[in-house]
Amino acid sequence: MKRKHWIIGLIIIVVILIGGLLAGGLYFYQMAVVPGHKSFISNQTVIKKSDPLYHQKKWFQQVHKQHWTMKSATDDLKLVADYVPAQTKTNRTVLIAHGFMGNKESMGAYAYLFHRLGYNVLLPDARGQGHSQGDYIGYGWPDRLDDKKWIKKIIAATGQQSKIVMFGVSMGGATTMMTSGEKLPSQVKAFVEDCGYSGVKQEISYQAKEMYNLPSFPLVDVVSLITRVRAGYFFGSASSVQQLAHNKRPMLFIHGAKDTFVPTKMVYQNYKATKGPKQLWIVKGAQHAKSYATAPDAYRQHITKFLQRYVH
Structure with a gap:
């Protein structure tokens, strides 16, 4: 009888533990993964004159934009983007990917930078964010397939002689790296990524420790399984490092030396993984996604020199 009670007690404990893990x-x-307000992300939309990128952001608010739409590569979602043609007609276009719970408007300063360099600029809202449909955040993984479709749309609009650069910051940087590992049209010439993570599992495990002092196992694995069921991908599959191993195109890596949100050490893993021509710039004193604001002139110069070398 005692053994039976012991077994029942053990089963109850296991059920409670599993239930707790699932909850x-x-x-x-x-x-x-679910889009919405995040207390750890700034939602500031008002542009202050004290902002070192005030002029650039104000320009984007005021510039005329074309409205592009398309269906996502999976899930049949309606995705939207803003397109700003270059001041002088050109076949050079940059595809800009925003960060976690960002949107096309949050990338206005970067749009200004590339527009001043003579590029057409396309800024999509990633699935589940901005004005695009979706009930989950892809962290760059399903988004890489969406960006392949945006690239085809750019070529259709600007011609077979198109020269395309992809650029992204934070989650957008990871999206850029993940896209680089796909089979892409020859019109894609180069990539620029700023502070992207080495992989979704690595980044979420890091945040679990930093924000909640929780170990990666088993909680992150449980969340990954739920994500696979609800959003179609495991965290471990969404790897920048693994995708970069298939990339042979030029890539510029930028990362803040004081980045504690996507730790700076990740950029060295990413840089090592890519197989194409590459450059690395660590921005002194820059925190996460603040490299442009920290050193705007140097930021523009690094990107300009890189693109002059690889996009003719």
């Missing part, structure tokens, strides 16, 4: 997994899935 915790669902909570963190909501925090990490």
